[in-house]
Amino acid sequence: MEKRFMTGNEAIAEAAIQAGCKHFFGYPITPQSEIPEYMSKRLPEIGGVYLQAESEVAAINMLFGAAGAGGRVMTSSSSPGISLMQEGISYLAGAELPCVIVNIMRGGPGLGGIQPSQSDYFQATKGGGHGDYHLLVLAPHTVQEAVSLTMEAFYLADKYRNPVMVLGDGYLGQMMEPVKFEKATTHGELPTKEWILTGAKDRPPRVIKSLYLDPEALEKHNLRINRKIHEMIKSEVRVETYLVEDAEIVIAAFGTVARIAKTAIKALREKGVKVGLVRPITVFPFPYKTFEEITERVGKVLVVEMNLGQMLEDVRLGVCGKAEIRFYGRTGGMVPTYDEIAIEVEKFARERR
Numbered sequence: 001m002e003k004r005f006m007t008g009n010e011a012i013a014e015a016a017i018q019a020g021c022k023h024f025f026g027y028p029i030t031p032q033s034e035i036p037e038y039m040s041k042r043l044p045e046i047g048g049v050y051l052q053a054e055s056e057v058a059a060i061n062m063l064f065g066a067a068g069a070g071g072r073v074m075t076s077s078s079s080p081g082i083s084l085m086q087e088g089i090s091y092l093a094g095a096e097l098p099c100v101i102v103n104i105m106r107g108g109p110g111l112g113g114i115q116p117s118q119s120d121y122f123q124a125t126k127g128g129g130h131g132d133y134h135l136l137v138l139a140p141h142t143v144q145e146a147v148s149l150t151m152e153a154f155y156l157a158d159k160y161r162n163p164v165m166v167l168g169d170g171y172l173g174q175m176m177e178p179v180k181f182e183k184a185t186t187h188g189e190l191p192t193k194e195w196i197l198t199g200a201k202d203r204p205p206r207v208i209k210s211l212y213l214d215p216e217a218l219e220k221h222n223l224r225i226n227r228k229i230h231e232m233i234k235s236e237v238r239v240e241t242y243l244v245e246d247a248e249i250v251i252a253a254f255g256t257v258a259r260i261a262k263t264a265i266k267a268l269r270e271k272g273v274k275v276g277l278v279r280p281i282t283v284f285p286f287p288y289k290t291f292e293e294i295t296e297r298v299g300k301v302l303v304v305e306m307n308l309g310q311m312l313e314d315v316r317l318g319v320c321g322k323a324e325i326r327f328y329g330r331t332g333g334m335v336p337t338y339d340e341i342a343i344e345v346e347k348f349a350r351e352r353r
Helices: 010-017 034-045 057-069 079-084 085-094 123-127 143-160 170-174 213-237 254-271 290-294 311-319 336-351
Strands: 004-007 021-028 049-052 075-076 099-105 136-139 161-169 176-179 239-242 247-250 274-282 282-284 300-305 324-329
Touching: 004 010, 004 049, 004 311, 010 034, 010 099, 010 143, 010 161, 010 170, 010 176, 021 057, 034 049, 057 075, 057 079, 057 085, 057 099, 075 079, 079 085, 079 099, 085 161, 085 336, 099 143, 099 170, 123 161, 123 282, 136 143, 143 161, 143 176, 143 213, 161 170, 161 254, 161 336, 170 254, 176 300, 213 254, 239 290, 247 254, 247 336, 254 274, 254 300, 274 311, 282 336, 300 311, 311 324, 324 336
Parallel strands: 021 049, 021 075, 075 099, 099 161, 136 161, 247 274, 247 300, 300 324
Antiparallel strands: 004 176, 136 282, 239 274
């Protein structure tokens, strides 16, 4: 299969179509506007539906309707737009509706700027909207991985009847790399969607809702959703470890920062510094066990992010006091260079416990 040279945004959009997405509802916002632009051209070509909503609030509620009718559906936005969607995302999770939400993060808070950031980590992994729910959150670090994880996201959304987020940033969305589109694997048989609304002409009526006025009924509903979340935690953790076998220091990073960290690691290894990388691919569920196991033999962990220390909190939980932790972050759209990361590693390596 021939490779195609595409931006991350374009590749994500094409991957969604290859995965069977035929309905897209969204609103343009930098730095992800190429996703709706691409979808507006491609979806009509395959008999799909592209609709530019009047706002992100409208877009997420259109997703609710299309998912309830059984479609494979997607929206995309960037940080402030995702904030506007939070109520609708909570409704989708509460109604157990599968969909894919792409967030190509930019700087904040507020309107911030249009440069890349990772400061939506808390919002993505800790809920964002109200109530007891979680999204399954996938964080690619290359354009090719963005393709494979976007395809995977649609399967996981259907498997768990739950929204799934693909969490990128402005750097990943705008960069161009060669990618290929393998046929999406089926990952096994999916259950029949016996819950979708197709018109009750020859069957009993069905209801999709997140409103339960009886507290006992709502508790039962929440406990069922919570069982799904525990199954995600048990079955869906994805993590990459890179040169950790003999490492004395481990860098923890996700997304774009992880690929920059790999360059720093190669340079440091040439200088004799034994450093490796732990890269969460799912930031929810988080690979706590990997950090727990690695810090049985590695004494130092440097967390590097494009924020002021959000994934840092999950790393601390995983390390559980077994290793020293340091943090290096850039914010406001600033991207750490591999030289900066290398300097931080060398400073940390010289410190005595």
